[in-house]
Amino acid sequence: MKALEGVKVLDFTHVQSGPTCTQLLAWFGADVIKVERPGVGDATRKQLIDVPGADSLYFTMLNHNKRSIEINSKDPAGKEVLTKLIETCDVMVENFAPGALDRMGFSWENIQKINPRIILASVKGFGPGKYEDCKVYENVAQCAGGSASTTGFLDGPPLVTGAQIGDSGTGLHLALGIVTALFQREKSGRGQKVLAPMQDGVINLCRVKLRDQQRLEAGPLKEYSQFGEGIPFGEATPRAGNDSGGGQPGRILKCKGWEKDPNAYTYFIIQAAVWEKVCDVIGEPDWKTAEGYAKPNDRLDKLNKIFERIEEWTKTKTKFEVMDTCNPLDIPVGPILSMKEIAEDPGLRESGTIVEVDHPERGKYLTVGCPIKLSDSEVNVTRSPLLGEHTGEILSEVLGYSGDELKRLTESGAFGNVTKEAAE
Ligand code: CAO
16 A cells, blocks of 8 residues: 555656656655657657667656656647546646646646546746746756855855756655645545746745845854855855855865865764864864854854864865764764765665666666655655557556547557557
8 A cells, every 4th residue: 555546647747847746646656647749758758868769867767657648639639538637637747838738728727627626736937927937947946046146155156056956846845735735635625726836946945045135134144154254245145155054064074085086075064062072073172162162153253264173184084984983973974975976875775765777778777766755655666668658558447448439549640659459
């Protein structure tokens, strides 16, 4: 028994934001039916190709545990089948450009008429307002959501981050909206529309930077390095390099081997509660009681000096030795792990966070499993579907088409190359 067993999802998503959401629903047990354009499919199938002729990792890593049906949504036969799917499903998820679903004839009003219990969940770049009609990709959302202006170093340009907070982050927000709406439907009996704009999702994740924007009005942000460096603050939350975003100062520091290894670094936090232990570990026991060092607030204008001294110590240890020394003392540190180290980590394999999957076109590959672990709803990651792999099965088994009806549909050309066997 899986948490979302019995929930049917009409997955009209593409690229990254929508597919990450429906993949989560599939992992929690929903039957996710991915609708794709005949002969073409989700654009990511053929983007960033590493194995010629095979679906890309971009596609496979975002579409596990789903079924694929090819439907031309602009063809009358395609619309007929889509209407039946809307009647049958509990949730419809889409992340087309604004207006695309309406142009297909499936406005929210029409969808509600077809199935008043359905939940229509959409990702768009922006919410209602000036930019609501814009097409948006990941980095646009990072920039419009306040992430880029607050990421990077003070003397450099704004930076985008490697974490896909605009796409995968919004997918997570949308998934929460969907299960919440399903929960409400239990009581109300009605579906509803769920909207997760990418800009809003990024702003939500940048909440602490809006906090700092308002704190600026009360004076300089003393935990930012630039305070100790005597650099005046401007009008907006500045970029803070690797400073910690919270009340406990932290930095990325070099470790043994940093000259050759680009990831021989550790994150080091001087949490107030363990300050005395930090002083002992780095060989500065006098700082425990010294004027200007003993109290957390007095240290804020000396963070550069303090972290330089800590770095003298971390440079004598590997990032894992720093972890091994500091962890038993409750000093919060974290090694900067490369993707290679993450891929090879036995603990992550064991916990199901890094999973090996077999695929008929590309063989074995690694993927990220479900990052949310439910004790009563086990996740088994299965490969992504080939384009239209389940077209026949969905038309006949899910929607109940058979005989002449099925023949009429498959001959209409609106469903790709439905195999003869499946049609029969
Ligand atoms: N059959 C027939 N037509 C189909 C179809 C199908 N099965 N599936 C899609 N189409 C059509 C759409 O109807 C649309 O046609 P019209 O423009 O004539 O209405 C067309 O394909 C293109 O859809 P699109 O505009 O959504 O796709 P795009 O590649 O031009 O834009 C994107 C991609 C991501 C920029 C845009 O979809 C978007 O802004 N989405 C919302 C924000 C979002 O999710 N961004 C994240 C992207 S990365 O995760």
